[in-house]
Amino acid sequence: MGIFAFKAKIAEIRAVGLPQPELFAVAVTIVQLGGSGLIIANIMPWLGAGALAGFLLLTIPIAHPFWKLPEPQRTFKFFLALEHLSLIGGLMVAAALGAFTGQ
Template sequence: MGILVIIGRLLFAALFLVSAYGHLTRRKMMAGYAASRGVPAAEFLVVATGVQMAVGSLMVALGVWPDLGALILFLFLIVTAFWMHPFWKESEPQNRAMERVHFYKDLALAGAALVMFAAFAALGPDINPGITGPLLTIR
């Protein structure tokens, strides 16, 4: 089972590593989009969320307190879903459909991150071959 968990961690983390890279290397463009969605201090928050995704995904991928890494990604995803993709505010049907897809994608990924957090925190090293065990323990 250990190899499956490692593969799953790497596949899950890949999306966030690529996104973090984009946030950090194309921050002006990303900040412009974030500002258009009403995000205050958009450039700062683009960099901050880029770092948040990088840290969380590396923790999950490497197995360094992967429970905390999954929780960091969960928090990012929940905030992003509601702040960046409020499809119910869109009046144009195509934009509404696109934002709805992004909103539910973020919620689905948040659900996966929450399951990862719970699994790592509850089962620890039994299911998670990594550099460290979980930081948190839940039963």
């Protein structure tokens, strides 16, 4: 969910059962914008990549628990989890490059 679909983001967070979905929606938006901004601006890109990777990793058991679901939802959520792991791999590269360049 993007920043322009804030109500949809709140509804999605509410659907997974987290308390205070409005607070979580604000926190998610801050992590997404802040982490991306740090990477794009090349200001401590390792921190931005780490924040985004941590967020993505946490979403797997919270929002995509494929092991608890019947088919075909299991396969769909499994592919979403794999997509998140792929993005985490890319963010690890960004973090390593940021650390390598001394940022």
